[in-house]
Amino acid sequence: MTEPLSPSAEPLGERRIVDAALAVARRDGLDQVTMRGLARHFGVTTMAIHYHVPTREALLSLVVERVLGQVEAPPDGPWEDRLRAVHRRLSAAVSDCPGVADYLVDITRTRHGTRLADLATGILLDAGFDERTTVLAQATTQAYWVGYLKLAAGFQRRGGPPARHQTADDPQIYPALDRVALARSALDAETYLEFALDVIIAGFRGRRSAPGR
Template sequence: MAPGRRERLTRARVVDAAMTLADDGGLDGLSMRRLAEHLGVVPMALYRHVADKHELLDAMIDRVFAELTDPVDPDWARALRARAQSMRGALTRHPWAIGRMETGTPGPANLAHHNAVMGCLRAGARLPFWDAVHASSLLDSYVYGFALQDRTLAGDIPAEAARRREVVVADGPAALDAYPYLVEVADQLGRHGYDFAQEFEIGLDLVLDAIRGLRPVGETAVEGAGGPASREPGPAGG
């Protein structure tokens, strides 16, 4: 075997392999020992490159943020839409990430993303500071929340609808009458299917419209719009 019969371990290689393992097998399937084996190395070797499992997870999260596209669209709404879509894509590829996106120490890609969103809202949409905060909160909440639901129900929806129906029925003979609206949902979804991507778009449109509604109508331009500058008091006193 030539010089270095095995590729030297790197922090990057460790994080890469960890993401691969998590992508198929979930976070439960990711153990330091399995990760080490996957890399052809003894478990403790990993600790030369990450402080502990927690730090590894933080690094993985920032990798997810790093996958987000950075659109240059001058239309702020289109740019936000692209960011939201790219976030949903990343969270669909890495469902294990959802519960931890805003946990732990934020990495640089995380910071860059949130900075860019605020930039869209402040400089692009010309929103006053606190309106931009509200908009950012609403948008993030929607995207994260949607991904959260998407994640679990992402499988075969007609089958899942049928299964849910079984659950309801198992609850007792009168259950079908107790949950009439759920029965309708199960029936319709079973019949017509359900496209998460399209559902996401519909909600995203509603959210973006709501953000548009924050803009003072007839606003034209000028005034501190080029950069950050607060103009109003906070929403409350903490």
């Protein structure tokens, strides 16, 4: 990661800086991306990085924008299938870049984040929700995106869900958690995703104001 820039290499610019920052974010997490570290990587001064990307916050936003830009709109079909497809595509794009989920709390901070919010909102409107219910349903969907993606990132760090409550000296202190420990150990992040999608969509169905398209 410390190979200096050679004279024949492509000139340093925003695209190369974001490429390098994204590689760091995928390997170590978004919070480990620093202007100083990128300067070492390219063999330049920190000021040279700032010349192309003015602040670290701007750089992180560009990385998030690159990740979210990978999420394509789903094909036409039932609204349930389209909403599932957005969830799955977002999960695939974000799951290998820890820290991006934090930006989904305020999803309109980037252009592609706004595009995804608009996409989910449009799917819900097509499903027949009135405007007020659409706003609430989209916020619920967004909150789930954040929670699920953080859960998935935790699974990656740990290699899976914990088999039991790790702080208990005696498992019987938490008998309910101990009772489900075996079942929990058999679950992966994808299973949590699919279960939650079933629950969310089932709950949404009962609040439509018109037949879905």
